[in-house]
Amino acid sequence: MTRIPTRTHVTTTVNGDPVDFLADPRETLLDCLRDKLGLTGAKEGCGTGDCGACSVQLDGRLVCSCLVLGVEAEGREVKTIEGMAEGNDLHPLQAKFIEHAALQCGICTPGILVATEALLKKNPDPSEEEVRYWLAGNLCRCTGYDKIIRAVLATARDLREGV
Amino acid sequence: MTAGRPLPHDSAALHVSGAARYVDDIPLPANALHLAFGLSPEAHGRLRGLDLDAVRQAAGVIAVFTAEDLRFANDVSPSVHDEPLLAEAEVFYHGQPIFLVAATSHRAARKAAKLAKIDVDPLPAIVTIDQALSADSRFEDGPVIWQNGDVDNALARAAQVIEGSVELGGQEHFYLEGQASAALPQDDGDMVVHSSTQHPTEIQHKVAEALGLPMHAVRVETRRMGGGFGGKESQGNALAVACAVAAQATGRPCKMRYDRDDDMVITGKRHDFRIGYRIGVDGTGRLLAADFTHLVRCGWAQDLSLPVADRAMLHADNAYHIPVMRIESHRLKTNTASATAFRGFGGPQGMFGIERALDHVAHVLRMDPVDLRRRNFYSGPGAPRQHTHYGMEVEDFDLRPMVSALLQRSDYATRRASVDQWNRENAVLKKGLALSPVKFGISFTLTHLNQAGALVHVYQDGSVAMNHGGTEMGQGLNQKVAQVAARIFGIGPDRVRITATDTAKVPNTSATAASSGSDLNGMAVKAACETIKSRLVQHLCKKFSVSDKEIRFEDGKVKVCDQVFSFADVVQAAYLARISLSATGYYRTPKLSWDRVKGRGRPFFYFAYGVAATEAVVDTLTGESRILRADILHDAGASLNPALDIGQVEGGYVQGAGWLTMEELLWDDDGRLLTHAPATYKIPTARDAPEVFNVALWDGENREETIYRSKAVGEPPFMLGISAFLALSDAVSACGPGYADLDAPATAERILAAINRVRA
Ligand code: FES
Ligand code: FES
Numbered sequence: 012m013t014r015i016p017t018r019t020h021v022t023t024t025v026n027g028d029p030v031d032f033l034a035d036p037r038e039t040l041l042d043c044l045r046d047k048l049g050l051t052g053a054k055e056g057c058g059t060g061d062c063g064a065c066s067v068q069l070d071g072r073l074v075c076s077c078l079v080l081g082v083e084a085e086g087r088e089v090k091t092i093e094g095m096a097e098g099n100d101l102h103p104l105q106a107k108f109i110e111h112a113a114l115q116c117g118i119c120t121p122g123i124l125v126a127t128e129a130l131l132k133k134n135p136d137p138s139e140e141e142v143r144y145w146l147a148g149n150l151c152r153c154t155g156y157d158k159i160i161r162a163v164l165a166t167a168r169d170l171r172e173g174v
Numbered sequence: 175m176t177a178g179r180p181l182p183h184d185s186a187a188l189h190v191s192g193a194a195r196y197v198d199d200i201p202l203p204a205n206a207l208h209l210a211f212g213l214s215p216e217a218h219g220r221l222r223g224l225d226l227d228a229v230r231q232a233a234g235v236i237a238v239f240t241a242e243d244l245r246f247a248n249d250v251s252p253s254v255h256d257e258p259l260l261a262e263a264e265v266f267y268h269g270q271p272i273f274l275v276a277a278t279s280h281r282a283a284r285k286a287a288k289l290a291k292i293d294v295d296p297l298p299a300i301v302t303i304d305q306a307l308s309a310d311s312r313f314e315d316g317p318v319i320w321q322n323g324d325v326d327n328a329l330a331r332a333a334q335v336i337e338g339s340v341e342l343g344g345q346e347h348f349y350l351e352g353q354a355s356a357a358l359p360q361d362d363g364d365m366v367v368h369s370s371t372q373h374p375t376e377i378q379h380k381v382a383e384a385l386g387l388p389m390h391a392v393r394v395e396t397r398r399m400g401g402g403f404g405g406k407e408s409q410g411n412a413l414a415v416a417c418a419v420a421a422q423a424t425g426r427p428c429k430m431r432y433d434r435d436d437d438m439v440i441t442g443k444r445h446d447f448r449i450g451y452r453i454g455v456d457g458t459g460r461l462l463a464a465d466f467t468h469l470v471r472c473g474w475a476q477d478l479s480l481p482v483a484d485r486a487m488l489h490a491d492n493a494y495h496i497p498v499m500r501i502e503s504h505r506l507k508t509n510t511a512s513a514t515a516f517r518g519f520g521g522p523q524g525m526f527g528i529e530r531a532l533d534h535v536a537h538v539l540r541m542d543p544v545d546l547r548r549r550n551f552y553s554g555p556g557a558p559r560q561h562t563h564y565g566m567e568v569e570d571f572d573l574r575p576m577v578s579a580l581l582q583r584s585d586y587a588t589r590r591a592s593v594d595q596w597n598r599e600n601a602v603l604k605k606g607l608a609l610s611p612v613k614f615g616i617s618f619t620l621t622h623l624n625q626a627g628a629l630v631h632v633y634q635d636g637s638v639a640m641n642h643g644g645t646e647m648g649q650g651l652n653q654k655v656a657q658v659a660a661r662i663f664g665i666g667p668d669r670v671r672i673t674a675t676d677t678a679k680v681p682n683t684s685a686t687a688a689s690s691g692s693d694l695n696g697m698a699v700k701a702a703c704e705t706i707k708s709r710l711v712q713h714l715c716k717k718f719s720v721s722d723k724e725i726r727f728e729d730g731k732v733k734v735c736d737q738v739f740s741f742a743d744v745v746q747a748a749y750l751a752r753i754s755l756s757a758t759g760y761y762r763t764p765k766l767s768w769d770r771v772k773g774r775g776r777p778f779f780y781f782a783y784g785v786a787a788t789e790a791v792v793d794t795l796t797g798e799s800r801i802l803r804a805d806i807l808h809d810a811g812a813s814l815n816p817a818l819d820i821g822q823v824e825g826g827y828v829q830g831a832g833w834l835t836m837e838e839l840l841w842d843d844d845g846r847l848l849t850h851a852p853a854t855y856k857i858p859t860a861r862d863a864p865e866v867f868n869v870a871l872w873d874g875e876n877r878e879e880t881i882y883r884s885k886a887v888g889e890p891p892f893m894l895g896i897s898a899f900l901a902l903s904d905a906v907s908a909c910g911p912g913y914a915d916l917d918a919p920a921t922a923e924r925i926l927a928a929i930n931r932v933r934a
Contacts, residue, residue, distance in 0.1 A: 054196070059434070121190075152857060
């Protein structure tokens, strides 16, 4: 039987800051962020990669942190919702979500923002269809999505026009 | 004016930065324990043996509890004490909690719970409506029957009688934040509980019972929920009580959250129905009589099933005057999770019955479904008033002008013609277009619940802290109510602090349910603010020898004749003059009188209205469908906050359409829920929401004296989703001469079957 070490030392970067923590190798990145680093912005909506509430970026790639192990963050860069605003200045997506009332209970919001930021970095001029497909992995039970889609498209437009 | 402005949700800035705390985000002391239930492997059976040795020995486990370890009440029912926290001699559904594990982490607790050896001697399980009917398994002695006139006689004299039956599935709430609770032991045996609940007072009550304490020793706090939809009206009781019991026994803080699969297996859902109908019409399509049978699958415990089934009966007319009516409602007891409150609380099922029946009637009479509906609407203002089947006068029927306006805005007639043309020219993709109205009764049908309290403090610096009994689940209740307080004091809403709902501040509250949140709590806060304001006014009158008519509160200032003071200065002066700056407020809804046994009276203060038109397309080869466009006009009275209200309308519509078109709950023959995760249970995604979505609020005001003449808006828009189902039925009807006879949810399989039916 292979011996699984009970704790592994993980050194990583979260929102630009170097951090390290001890993780059980079976622990998800989501649990490490929430329980060890106190970053509770990513939420567990399903734990199976189906809802997107736990979305974070790993080396710039959008992932479900419930499907990534904490130890996989070793040496990589993690970006979470907590790192989206620059100090007190909200990211344009965050501001637009408020302006468009694109949230209700707010629990899906961090995941949707992290996901759409990744989309706009990849594709600054997405069609509505592309936004809908990109967000199909992020469930929201409250809003009916329309205001979210409007807010994303409006942000993309502003960013392109340098507003 | 602050009330009425489309201001953002009070927590919006926290939501977008990930800083809004939900129960699972609250930091707990390092010695906190995490809980998990061990669940019944059978839908029905006698508990023969329970070997928990392996559970006790598992890594991280600190304590294990069974029913025998509970020192006081073993009950989490919101109604009739029929729901033990932990099963005793018998188990009644697959997934029923049998024992409780407390461990040092969430994962350790869940892993340990799986190690139990549970020996259950199976008994026959009643899973389906048919099984329940043949076993006569029900919650009351027989069906509840309401009649208004002699329905058999009226049907015998009708020109035509249309008969049918429709299956209507349940619905999982799928609040994105699962159920969660945490309990922290205090001095002298007191307990503080954080709960993701719509009903803090009920949590307080059940926890006090379970701990053998008076209610004053238990304080429950709810800052916000990540969605509720009725699923957190009673279903949070088990977690809160489990945490409190374990915390009392171990002296350590305890937290419990359901993993998504457990949440879906353990907690109740929307009631599924089978609705039978016989509708009598005259030659012109006027409804003469209707006879409905509601077969309601309630699950194993009573929970809120009786009032849910009542509300279904109360909405069997929807917006139509039906002179003779009979409804028979069977509340069936089954070995499935106990069905519970869900947005609309039975209203959607009742309303779906008549809308689906009218769909059938229009098909048989070859009548335009919109004409059929308009012909049968209740009389509007100006015409002699008509009564509902339960004897309530319909005083404010605004749907006639609303429907006309929506037909125009949505370009309905032109689109009807182009849909028909499309269907003539295309064999594979068929389109459908349908309109459906909503008339939804506002008030709890249990009359005593229609009361609310508030507590408002004004501090010396002019800032205001506000507390009321309502809970925030995303609907923006706190924002709306803060706007009410700001309007009364003439200050900016940023000067009003919204605090967590707390049973120590406002006692004996009702659940935030029945859409009543802002109606009840807005009025209670208004009363408290007005008490304080009148004290300030009195003080100013005396001080400046003026009459109260010469004092105005606006723009953060207080104007006394031609002198202007800041609100803060006036408050400071009042404080120095020893004037109390704190007040409670109380409100009870007027005009209600309801006899639920007879089914007569005025259960509702008023009605909220809405109308939706949906266009959808069906792929006749695969049965897949899509909503192309939805147009909605909804009545929120004089809206307290149009941005938040439109959000409720859009979210409600999509959730309602999801219920009837894609969300399918499946149980196997042994009563095991097969669709217990988002991988198998599909709620609408961004791709399923309407491609074109035009939503507007009706420009009107409540005729009743509600808070600034607004109307409740939480539940009514949910039922606008019925139009999506009817659009699919319309599309299927374009495939052949027969009636679609579609059941809900209209999944691809059901649509394909219906297409075969209409072609046959
Ligand atoms: S929690 Fe990770 S996708 Fe749902
Ligand atoms: S705002 Fe509640 S789940 Fe999206």
